[in-house]
Amino acid sequence: MARDTETEMTAFEARKVDLERSIFARMFRASHAARKQGQKILQQISGLSVVEWRIIWDLHEVGPLRISELAELIGIDRSLVSRALPAMEKAGLVTLTRGASDARQVIVRLTDAGEDRYAQCTAAMGRRRADAQKAFTAEELDLFLSFLDRFEVVVDQPPELYSRIRE
Numbered sequence: 001m002a003r004d005t006e007t008e009m010t011a012f013e014a015r016k017v018d019l020e021r022s023i024f025a026r027m028f029r030a031s032h033a034a035r036k037q038g039q040k041i042l043q044q045i046s047g048l049s050v051v052e053w054r055i056i057w058d059l060h061e062v063g064p065l066r067i068s069e070l071a072e073l074i075g076i077d078r079s080l081v082s083r084a085l086p087a088m089e090k091a092g093l094v095t096l097t098r099g100a101s102d103a104r105q106v107i108v109r110l111t112d113a114g115e116d117r118y119a120q121c122t123a124a125m126g127r128r129r130a131d132a133q134k135a136f137t138a139e140e141l142d143l144f145l146s147f148l149d150r151f152e153v154v155v156d157q158p159p160e161l162y163s164r165i166r167e
Helices: 005-020 023-045 050-062 067-074 078-090 112-134 138-155
Strands: 094-098 106-110
Touching: 005 023, 023 050, 023 112, 050 067, 050 078, 050 094, 050 106, 050 112, 067 078, 067 106, 078 094, 106 112
Parallel strands: none
Antiparallel strands: 094 106
8 A cells, every 4th residue: 555655744744843842752862862972982082882981980080989889870770880891801991809898899990001091081071071061051051950850750760650551
């Protein structure tokens, strides 16, 4: 059955308009674009992934951390951090040691090579953050962040709250 191209385009255009007003669609698109841009920058200057960069950056800023603390700072699942660390250790960017008081804990430390990789990336990634901040006045940034806080309250709801809805 042939489709009506004019009707398809009208539906397509209408869907695009709807998605422009969808918080979830816009956040997904913006997050994807930010990650893709960051990944391209990091690949061009260092070969690091975004997760590897965040691990190096946070270790540089804070010092040795547990895997759970890194995951919390980055805002990702602990397993994603755990999967990145063996290759980073093999590349000599971090060391992994067992906690002195709790051998179940793994302490991650940045090595001199990790510090060198940080220095290699920091100018470009810092400029990117500064450019993002400059896109807003201080008041706009505060307002934008308050909107993100409110959005995070919604997305932090347990999935069961929504998955049980059958209407």
